[in-house]
Amino acid sequence: MKNILLQGGTVISHGFSERRQDVLISGSAITEIGSIESDKADCIVDCSGKLIMPGFVDMHSHADGAIFNPRIQKALLRQGVTTIILGQDGVSYAPGDGRYASHYFAALDGPHPNYQGFSVADLLKTYKHSIPLNIGYMIPAGTVRNEVMGSSHEKASEDELGQMTRLICQGMDDGALGMSSGLDYVPGRFSDTDELGILCRAVAGSDGVYMSHMRGNYEENSQLGIDEIIKIFDISGARMHVSHFHARAALVEQLIGKMRGHGIDATFDMYPYTRGCTLLGMVMLPPEMYEMGAEAAAQALNDDQVLTNLLENWVPNVSKNASLGPDWPNMITVSHVANEGLSWAQGKTLAEIADNLDTDAARAAYDLLKVSNLEVSAVMAVKNERSVSDLSQLFNVDGHMGGSDGIYIGDHLHPRAYGCFAEYLGTYVRKQQSWDWSTASKHLSYDPVQKLHLGKRGSISVGSMADVIVVDPKHVQAKATYENPMQFAEGIEDVFVSGVPVLEHGDLTGKNPGAPIYRGAA
Numbered sequence: 001m002k003n004i005l006l007q008g009g010t011v012i013s014h015g016f017s018e019r020r021q022d023v024l025i026s027g028s029a030i031t032e033i034g035s036i037e038s039d040k041a042d043c044i045v046d047c048s049g050k051l052i053m054p055g056f057v058d059m060h061s062h063a064d065g066a067i068f069n070p071r072i073q074k075a076l077l078r079q080g081v082t083t084i085i086l087g088q089d090g091v092s093y094a095p096g097d098g099r100y101a102s103h104y105f106a107a108l109d110g111p112h113p114n115y116q117g118f119s120v121a122d123l124l125k126t127y128k129h130s131i132p133l134n135i136g137y138m139i140p141a142g143t144v145r146n147e148v149m150g151s152s153h154e155k156a157s158e159d160e161l162g163q164m165t166r167l168i169c170q171g172m173d174d175g176a177l178g179m180s181s182g183l184d185y186v187p188g189r190f191s192d193t194d195e196l197g198i199l200c201r202a203v204a205g206s207d208g209v210y211m212s213h214m215r216g217n218y219e220e221n222s223q224l225g226i227d228e229i230i231k232i233f234d235i236s237g238a239r240m241h242v243s244h245f246h247a248r249a250a251l252v253e254q255l256i257g258k259m260r261g262h263g264i265d266a267t268f269d270m271y272p273y274t275r276g277c278t279l280l281g282m283v284m285l286p287p288e289m290y291e292m293g294a295e296a297a298a299q300a301l302n303d304d305q306v307l308t309n310l311l312e313n314w315v316p317n318v319s320k321n322a323s324l325g326p327d328w329p330n331m332i333t334v335s336h337v338a339n340e341g342l343s344w345a346q347g348k349t350l351a352e353i354a355d356n357l358d359t360d361a362a363r364a365a366y367d368l369l370k371v372s373n374l375e376v377s378a379v380m381a382v383k384n385e386r387s388v389s390d391l392s393q394l395f396n397v398d399g400h401m402g403g404s405d406g407i408y409i410g411d412h413l414h415p416r417a418y419g420c421f422a423e424y425l426g427t428y429v430r431k432q433q434s435w436d437w438s439t440a441s442k443h444l445s446y447d448p449v450q451k452l453h454l455g456k457r458g459s460i461s462v463g464s465m466a467d468v469i470v471v472d473p474k475h476v477q478a479k480a481t482y483e484n485p486m487q488f489a490e491g492i493e494d495v496f497v498s499g500v501p502v503l504e505h506g507d508l509t510g511k512n513p514g515a516p517i518y519r520g521a522a
Contacts, residue, residue, distance in 0.1 A: 002027075002042045004499065009047025009470065012437045013054060013460035014446035023052050025466040028498040028513075033462060045494055047470050053441055054458050055082025055467035055495065056421050057448035059269040060211075060243055060403030064092050064101075065110040070508055072408050073132050077503040078489045079421035079478075080444075080469040081404075083134040083454065083517065088243065088405075089213045090142030090182030094123035095167050100146045103294050104186070107279055107336050107377040110409045121174035124516040131514040132502035134467070136452060138180035138211055139171035141199060142188035151291040153190040161198055168202040175518030177452045178208035180243070183215035183225070184282070186290040193228050197235025204238035206519060209452060213243045219322065222247045226255045233264050241451065242268035244405045246276070249393035256399050267451055269403025270394060272423045274385045275482070277335060277407050277414035280376040283321070283328075284365045286314055294374040301370040307363075315362045323382045329354065329361030331381035333482075336410025337368050338375035347412035350378075377407060379414050379482065388427060392434035395424075395443070401451065402444040415485040419478030422489030426477030437473070455521030466499035 006023040011033065024032040024040060038044060058076070061084040066072045076084065086092060091105045093112050102111045115126050120137060127135050148163045149156065156164065168179060181196060182188040200210045210232065214225025222245070229240055240259065245252055245268035252268070259266035281290065281297075289297045300306045319326045329351035337345050345353045345368065354364040368376050386394075394400070404420035407413060416423075421444060429435045435443070441459075449458030456464045469492055476491025488506075495503035500513035 003040055004496070004501070005036060005038065005041035005044045006047050006052050006468070006470065007036075007038070007044050009050045009052040011460050012051045012441050014438055014442040014458070016438070016460060018438065021052070023460060023468070025468070025496060025499045028466055029456075030460065030462055030464050030466050030468070033460065045470065049472070051437060051471040051473050052460060053080070053437070053469050053471055054445040054460055054464070055469050055497065056080045056402060056444040057082075057452075057454065057458070058084045058404050058406065058421070059241075059401050059448050060088050060405050061086055062088060062105075062108050062405070062407045065112045066408035067127070067131050067133065067135070068113050069408070074503070074508050075418045075488060076133060077495045077508070078492055078506065079419070080425075080471065080492045080495065081133065081421055082467040082469070082495065082497050083136065083457070085136045085138065085177070085452065087138035087140050087176070088180050088211070090140045090180050090185060090188040092137075092140045092143060094118070094120045094143070095139070095171060096143060096147045100143055101140070104290070106294070106338065106375040107409055108407050119174055120171040120176050124175055124518070128515045129512050132497055132508065132512050133514045134497065134517050135514065136177045136454065136517045137175070138178050139168055139176045141179055141181045141191065141196065142185055144168060144199070145187045145191060149187065151187050151293070153187070153291070155192060156195050161195065164199055165202050168199050169205075172202065172206040172208055172519060175516060176208065177517075177519050178210055178239075179203045180211040180213070182213040184213065184217070186287055189215065189287060193231050194235065197232045200232055200236035200238040204236045207453070208238065208519065209241050210236070210238045211241045211243050218245065219247050220251070222251060222255055226259060230259060230262050230264070233262070239451075240264050240266055242266070244403060245270050249390060249397060252394055253397045256397060267399040267401055267447070269401045271404050271416045271420050272391055272395070272428065273414070273416050273420075274382055274391075275414065276380045277377060277405070277416075278380065279374070280332070280334070280365060280378045281369055281374045283318060283332065283378070283380070284314075284362070284369065285310070298370050298373045301366050307366060310366065311362055323380070325383050333379045333381070333412070334368065335377040335379050335407070335412050335414065336375070338372040339368070342368060342371065343411065346410060377410055379412075388432060392428060392432055395428060396434065400443055401448050413485045415478070415480035415482055417480070418486055419480035419489055422476055422491065423478040425471065426491070430473065430476065453520060454517050466496050468496045470494040
């Protein structure tokens with residue numbers, strides 16, 4: 001055990017008045033705050049002119065497999081993230097052997113490098129002391145349904161509901177924090193409200209959280225998803241959280257207020273960017289093609305009749321997409337394509353790719369999907385980008401928490417993967433001053449810890465776990481852009497997880513104190 005003294009910094013913590021304080025870390029915990037003698041320390045970190053803050057919790061991450069990559073670890077720690085919540089959008093490796101998620105979300109979560117089990121417990125073991133960050137896990141409802149029913153769109157029978165419920169109960173007993181859904185994905189989209197409500201009863205029985213990627217494409221259709229969440233709450237009594245709630249601030253405030261008026265302690269996460277990132281096939285293919293499986297769907301694209309049908313009957317819908325519109329070929333930028341021969345397409349719009357292939361944008365998209373077994377992701381621009389001022393209003397809606405929706409597969413990522421939390425600090429605290437530092441700590445650390453019951457984290461206080469970051473308030477900023485999205489953030493160079501230095505002078509130390517945070521953590 002080492003005693004580490006963070007000396008001369010300003011302590012920032014929700015509910016704690018900002019003032020110059022020293023912080024002593026002994027073992028895995030904060031043991032003293034105040035004016036501390038240097039002889040108590042084995043190691044001193046000069047924090048003069050800097051802020052000492054609790055590490056951030058990324059409420060929505062797709063680093064399920066990528067977190068074992070040191071570059072991804074560094075990208076997260078340089079933003080001040082010390083805990084990531086995995087198992088999002090209803091798709092991840094466990095329960096089951098992991099093949100469903102590895103294939104379906106190949107372009108979003110990627111494969112897990114060493115998971116060979118079946119249970120949530122087996123999966124959580126793979127993260128213990130093998131990475132420098134902590135992780136929490138949501139049981140993915142789509143994975144559970146796939147394990148019991150495959151890609152069937154039929155209503156679950158009583159026996160099937162029983163099997164799914166047992167998997168949820170086992171996952172909660174294994175230490176999961178709750179359950180996630182992805183109601184625009186297959187087979188999650190085939191789960192009806194009653195099914196979700198019954199599964200959430202098992203979540204509620206362990207005081208877990210239901211995180212919902214709502215159905216209905218959000219934005220002006222968000223009322224549909226919120227009404228369903230309210231019905232699920234009525235059936236289950238589970239605690240509710242809305243994933244990546246992208247919509248107008250006034251609408252989000254109205255709908256969160258509606259949930260709270262119904263007795264729900266509603267919360268949501270959203271990232272400080274307007275553009276999204278998803279599977280290219282989510283835009284270019286009808287859902288029923290995903291029921292076939294990736295390889296079969298890719299093979300079907302070789303059929304001239306199938307391709308003609310898509311071009312005549314599906315592609316017109318892309319032009320009608322409220323966010324994209326007729327200029328969609330210039331608004332979709334390929335982030336990742338699995339076929340090595342087409343790696344040049346990463347970072348280019350579909351219009352640019354079509355020019356290169358001497359074809360039109362729709363055929364270019366289907367060519368990419370066909371030769372990559374659908375493993376293609378894309379950054380999606382929108383017709384009306386929200387301003388910093390508009391996003392400020394959204395982040396000040398009561399119940400907001402930080403979530404990057406970070407995707408780490410590909411060579412031209414969405415900048416939120418490398419920049420999200422530094423963007424909050426650099427733009428919304430330092431430049432816009434729509435938050436102060438304490439409010440940032442509340443949104444990005446304290447509130448997520450309280451929502452998910454992550455134990456003694458989320459504050460700089462005696463007895464708390466020493467997940468601590470040192471922030472340069474004058475220089476912290478995201479460097480990642482849409483044009484150059486894989487640049488490390490600046491202004492956070494020293495990070496501690498469970499009292500262990502994992503980032504020093506901006507570089508990884510090679511130490512891996514990270515571990516799963518199990519439900520009911522102390």
